Amino acid sequence: MRKQMVVERRLAADRAAAFVDARNLALEFAGMQPGGRLDPMVAGVVLRPEESLRRLVNAWVRQRTPEGWTMPSWSQVFVTDQRLLVRLGSGELASLWWGSLVGFEADLVGDHVVLDFGDGQPRLLSGPSAAVMAVAGVAALYGPEALATHPTLAPLRADCYVTQSARPRD
Numbered sequence: 001m002r003k004q005m006v007v008e009r010r011l012a013a014d015r016a017a018a019f020v021d022a023r024n025l026a027l028e029f030a031g032m033q034p035g036g037r038l039d040p041m042v043a044g045v046v047l048r049p050e051e052s053l054r055r056l057v058n059a060w061v062r063q064r065t066p067e068g069w070t071m072p073s074w075s076q077v078f079v080t081d082q083r084l085l086v087r088l089g090s091g092e093l094a095s096l097w098w099g100s101l102v103g104f105e106a107d108l109v110g111d112h113v114v115l116d117f118g119d120g121q122p123r124l125l126s127g128p129s130a131a132v133m134a135v136a137g138v139a140a141l142y143g144p145e146a147l148a149t150h151p152t153l154a155p156l157r158a159d160c161y162v163t164q165s166a167r168p169r170d
Contacts, residue, residue: 022131057129106134
């Protein structure tokens with residue numbers, strides 16, 4: 001029972017930290033605070049011209065197949081303004097381009113984002129970092145102005161997280 005409480009507290013702390021980071025990212029996309037840039041060379045990834053690497057987070061990645069969802073793979077996710085670049089547990093890199101989506105669903109309470117490319121195999125990314133991926137998706141798909149109004153991001157605007165206000169990075 002004690003171990004379960006520790007795990008639940010850790011998850012709550014991770015979610016709160018991700019929400020703060022997601023708020024910071026929203027402010028960066030809106031041009032209201034400077035964004036920290038990650039070096040793609042250090043990360044070992046190649047970006048397109050004008051593509052900016054914004055965050056490096058971790059998530060469980062699954063794909064829908066005719067048999068159901070695949071087993072989750074703990075993965076690094078490079079969040080850019082043009083895509084999610086996923087380094088799977090196998091080391092393989094997969095590009096999930098925002099511009100190729102036909103469907104986007106984010107559930108911050110459920111800690112997941114679903115990306116649908118219209119190929120019958122949606123991708124599900126889950127974990128506390130879903131908030132960061134959702135902010136990047138909303139900004140890329142609907143524009144930075146949607147960050148203030150999109151219903152998916154309502155939990156980021158909830159009073160219970162106001163005490164953990166977003167702060168500029170040094």
